[in-house]
Amino acid sequence: MIQRTHDLAAVALVSYYFLTYSPPSLNWETLLGIGVATFIGGIIPDIDNVASPAWKHKLTPWEGKASRDFLDGHRHLSHSLLGIFLFTWVLGLLLNTIKLPHLEVGLVQLAFFLGQLSHLIADTVTIEGVPWFYPIPFKIGIPPFKFMRIRTGGWVEKLIVFPLLLAFTIWIYYSHHEVIGKFLKI
Ligand SMILES: [Zn+2]
Incomplete structure (x- = not known):
């Protein structure tokens, strides 16, 4: 999937989770942390994709190829359960080291995890599939037949998946609007 779809999918899943299973309230620092963690979590798995924006600025002409050889192509560790647990753990270590006074680290980690999960x-419904159980080198895709899956950046993603995700996200906020008020310590 392209970045725009990943951003929206991350927002949809994190919003759905927090609005449905909401903690009693959230302070502003934690809310901001959740927002940032959602977007970074939604795109960070593509750090192993040399075509992703993260790799756009090459320091040397051979860097792209060297990175690709090193990471053994797209969709690897960062596209697996092991990878997203590892990244979430590292984020917790970082935030606990920095020690921001009001930040609820566990909730920010949860948003980061859900962003990556989304x-x-x-990516599981795209042609390439996802190695969920890496290092077991097995890419899983739904539906099981590749020809039935979605092409990244294709018309199905742009004209069907994205609008459906957008409608779902709007519905989540609309149907939980009474929760949003009590959610914030205003
Ligand atoms: Zn990806």
């Missing part, structure tokens, strides 16, 4: 789910 990325893996979205």
Whole structure:
């Protein structure tokens, strides 16, 4: 999937989770942390994709190829359960080291995890599939037949998947609008 779809999928899943299973309230620092963690989580699995924006600025002409050889192509560790647990753990270590006074680290980690999870789910319906159980080198895709899956950046993603995700996200906020008020410590 392309970045725009991943961003929206991350927002949809994190919003759905927090609005449905909401904690009693959230302070502003944690809310901001959840927002940032959602977007970064939604795109960070593509750090192993040399075509992703993260790799756009090459320091040397051979860097792209060297990175590709090193990471053994797209969709690897960062597109697996092992990878997203590892990244979430590292984020927790970082935030606990920095020690921001009001930040609820566990909730920010949860948003980061869900953001990454949404990325893996979205990529699972694409032709390439996702190595969920890496290092077991087995890419899983839904539906099981490749010709039935979605092409990244194709018309199905742009004209069907994205609008459906957008409608779902709007519905989540609309149907939980009374929760949003009590959610924030205003
Ligand atoms: Zn991806």
